[in-house]
Amino acid sequence: QVQLVESGGGLVQAGGSLSLSCVASGSMFSINRMGWHRQAPGKQRELVADITASYSTDYGDSVKGRFTIILDSAKNTVFLQMNSLKPEDTAVYYCHALDDYNYDYWGQGTQVTVSS
Numbered sequence: 001q002v003q004l005v006e007s008g009g010g011l012v013q014a015g016g017s018l019s020l021s022c023v024a025s026g027s028m029f030s031i032n033r034m035g036w037h038r039q040a041p042g043k044q045r046e047l048v049a050d051i052t053a054s055y056s057t058d059y060g061d062s063v064k065g066r067f068t069i070i071l072d073s074a075k076n077t078v079f080l081q082m083n084s085l086k087p088e089d090t091a092v093y094y095c096h097a098l099d100d101y102n103y104d105y106w107g108q109g110t111q112v113t114v115s116s
Contacts, residue, residue, distance in 0.1 A: 002026040002105045004095040009110030011086055016114075017030030020080040022107055029039035030099040034078045035069060038112075048093065060065060061087070085114045 020039040024034065035050025035058075049059045049069035057069055063082075070079040078095065095107035 002031060002099070003006065004097060004107035006093065006095045006107045006110040009093060009112045011113045011115065013084060014087055014114055014116050015084045016085050017081070018094055018112060019082065020110060020112075021112040024079045024095075024097055024105075025057045028076055030101065031097050032061065032100055034071065035096050035097040036050040036078075036093055037096050037107075038089075038093045040054055040088075043091075045094070050096070051078065052072055054062075059068075079094075081114070085112075087114045087116045090114050 003025045006020060006022045010018060012018050031049055033052050036048040037045050038048050039045040047060045048063055049067055051057045051069045051071045055071060066084045078103055086090040090113050093107040093112050094109045097105040
C-alpha cells in the first residue's frame, strides 16, 4: 500500500504562482510514476503532469510552459510548481502514483482557486 498526502493548495490571483507537494509513504519499491491530475466542477479528471522514476516528464497541453514537476526520490516527494496561473486552472488537484502492477494510488486532493 502507498499513501499520498498533498499540501500547498489555496487561493491566488490570475498571473500568480503556487507550489504543491505530495509526500508518498508505504511500499514505494514498486512505484514507477508519480504525478498530478486535476478535476474541475463538471469536468473529467485530467493529467496535469507526471514524472517517472527515471525523471521522464509528461505535461497536459494546457499547462506546458507554465507548470513544472519535480521529483525528490530521496524524500519520496513530488512537487508541482505552477506559474502564470489562469482562472481555468481552478480545480481540485490530486496526487497520483502508479506501481509496476498498473495499480493507481490517489491522494485526497487539494483545492486550487485562481481568481480573475
